[in-house]
Amino acid sequence: MSSSLHTEDSQWKNPSIYSRKDKSLGLLCSNFLKLCDREGVDSTIGLDNAADQLGVERRRIYDIVNILESIGVIACNHSDVKEKGEGKTSGSHKIDNRKEKSLMILAQNFVKLFHCSDVDLISLDKAASALLGDVHDPMAMKTKTRRLYDIANVFVSMNLIEKIRSPDNGKPVFRWIAWKENPRSGSAVAAKSDDSMRRTFGEEITNIVPKRCRDDSSSDLMSNGQVKRLKVAKDDELKDKKQMSAEQLNERGTKDFVFGPFGPSSLPRPGVSGKENLKQIQNWEDLASKYHPQYQNKAASELFAHYVEAWESWQVEAANELHKQHEH
DNA sequence: AGCTCCCGCCAGCCT
DNA sequence: AGGCTGGCGGGAGCT
Numbered sequence: 001m002s003s004s005l006h007t008e009d010s011q012w013k014n015p016s017i018y019s020r021k022d023k024s025l026g027l028l029c030s031n032f033l034k035l036c037d038r039e040g041v042d043s044t045i046g047l048d049n050a051a052d053q054l055g056v057e058r059r060r061i062y063d064i065v066n067i068l069e070s071i072g073v074i075a076c077n078h079s080d081v082k083e084k085g086e087g088k089t090s091g092s093h094k095i096d097n098r099k100e101k102s103l104m105i106l107a108q109n110f111v112k113l114f115h116c117s118d119v120d121l122i123s124l125d126k127a128a129s130a131l132l133g134d135v136h137d138p139m140a141m142k143t144k145t146r147r148l149y150d151i152a153n154v155f156v157s158m159n160l161i162e163k164i165r166s167p168d169n170g171k172p173v174f175r176w177i178a179w180k181e182n183p184r185s186g187s188a189v190a191a192k193s194d195d196s197m198r199r200t201f202g203e204e205i206t207n208i209v210p211k212r213c214r215d216d217s218s219s220d221l222m223s224n225g226q227v228k229r230l231k232v233a234k235d236d237e238l239k240d241k242k243q244m245s246a247e248q249l250n251e252r253g254t255k256d257f258v259f260g261p262f263g264p265s266s267l268p269r270p271g272v273s274g275k276e277n278l279k280q281i282q283n284w285e286d287l288a289s290k291y292h293p294q295y296q297n298k299a300a301s302e303l304f305a306h307y308v309e310a311w312e313s314w315q316v317e318a319a320n321e322l323h324k325q326h327e328h
Numbered sequence: 329a330g331c332t333c334c335c336g337c338c339a340g341c342c343t
Numbered sequence: 344a345g346g347c348t349g350g351c352g353g354g355a356g357c358t
Binding site: 146 | 347348349350351352355356357
């Protein structure tokens with residue numbers, strides 16, 4: 001570790017004053033993003049390299065990468081791996097099961113909870129039970145909550161969400177604080193109430209509410225005010241690899257993707273067959289791997305625009321379904 | 329005492 | 344067979 005990517009905290013210079021927070025995923029995440037900031041746009045960072053520079057094990061980098069990948073901030077060089085998940089192999093069941101439980105999917109679903117439910121404040125146990133669906137296993141709840149803590153800490157460090165005390169019971173809850181405008185129109189949406197704002201997004205990812213839950217080291221995603229798309233690879237993979245140009249990707253546009261339900265993936269979507277439901281989930285999961293625009297603010301805005309779009313169309317569909325049922 | 333979440337074991341997959 | 348990835352839960356630190 002040549003230079004200090006860590007905070008200026010004296011703890012780093014004096015190991016005897018160890019604090020658990022020094023090793024938090026959130027802090028690691030902001031350090032990781034700072035590391036990314038040192039690289040050029042669309043750069044590729046080696047796992048070992050990142051782990052070395054941040055003074056952590058590879059294992060922790062996997063955690064960060066998966067969470068960041070879930071919101072499209074970074075991309076991984078594993079397209080070759082992903083191709084295999086198309087369900088032909090005998091072990092696809094296991095793979096699907098594993099994938100379903102992955103940090104990445106969990107993080108995506110966690111984000112969906114904020115944008116596609118009517119609640120403003122979400123506690124982690126509420127989120128866990130919502131994401132677990134019909135499962136009522138206490139152990140599964142505990143595990144899911146632990147993972148949500150990991151994800152929440154990373155999101156807090158990126159100022160996507162903030163942690164506050166619930167006015168009702170004083171328990172910690174999380175609230176989405178990024179994107180206050182509609183990304184599709186690019187114009188500000190008149191603020192009626194907190195509630196009416198929930199499903200509208202916009203603003204640059206870095207143009208965030210200046211509230212801080214943690215120290216300042218976790219504030220800026222990128223010092224230049226933009227978030228770069230970054231690739232993470234094994235160090236020996238750091239050779240020339242063809243990647244789609246931003247133009248190509250933009251041409252694809254958003255219409256190629258059909259988005260699924262906005263509950264946990266385990267919950268069936270009303271009015272849609274299981275097969276179709278699965279296909280749409282698959283499409284949604286493909287988004288992160290297919291769509292890699294150059295700058296995250298655009299990527300994230302469009303990603304969340306998809307949430308809104310799909311949610312709205314689902315609501316229309318559900319309303320129609322309900323209407324039909326009443327007619328009969 | 330309950331909450332939070334770091335740490336590293338180890339299963340499953342890949343090369 | 345060995346390496347890589349990442350789900351998982353023990354248990355220690357924090358409040």
